[in-house]
Amino acid sequence: RKEVEQDPGPFNVPEGATVAFNCTYSNSASQSFFWYRQDCRKEPKLLMSVYSSGNEDGRFTAQLNRASQYISLLIRDSKLSDSATYLCVVNPYSGGGADGLTFGKGTHLIIQP
């Protein structure tokens, strides 16, 4: 049973374009959601949390659809530096326990000049 699913890509996108990817999660009781960015051979870094009402941080917009159990990330005016793997991350525990987040396998994004 795959708890967090993402399209692995790669998504090849020209610089300046808008790109969006989704992620689905299986546990309807999941409480919190995140997008992480991981550069090649580096550690994952928190890009943004995903709130129920949707949220924006500069060129990045994250949305949550609890009814359909998916999360989306939209990147506008993409830059070469946005090339990375984007990990969808879910807290599957409604009790707020510390026993670990669940990571998707990531979507690989390549921004082309």
Next chain:
Amino acid sequence: NAGVTQTPKFQVLKTGQSMTLQCAQDMNHNSMYWYRQDPGMGLRLIYYSASEGTTDKGEVPNGYNVSRLNKREFSLRLESAAPSQTSVYFCASNDRGLNYGYTFGSGTRLTVV
């Protein structure tokens, strides 16, 4: 401003050798985690420690042991390394529960030959 520090960054072991991966955080976080990341598999939780003095198994604990030495340090030990343990290992920490994401160390690349 160190965050989460992992040592070593790279290691090559022979099958059957033992080693300990070290992790330390200076953010006064209660919870610490060990993950492994393999191509096509995503990040998988090995062990975690919700607070000083406690440790629990994650998704893939076989072949590993951990020690939460104090609030700052959480080590991962391979008693008898196997080629299947070739992976990139990440330590992470967080505070205030899983609604706030993790901070990761830079990783240890381990090869078992």
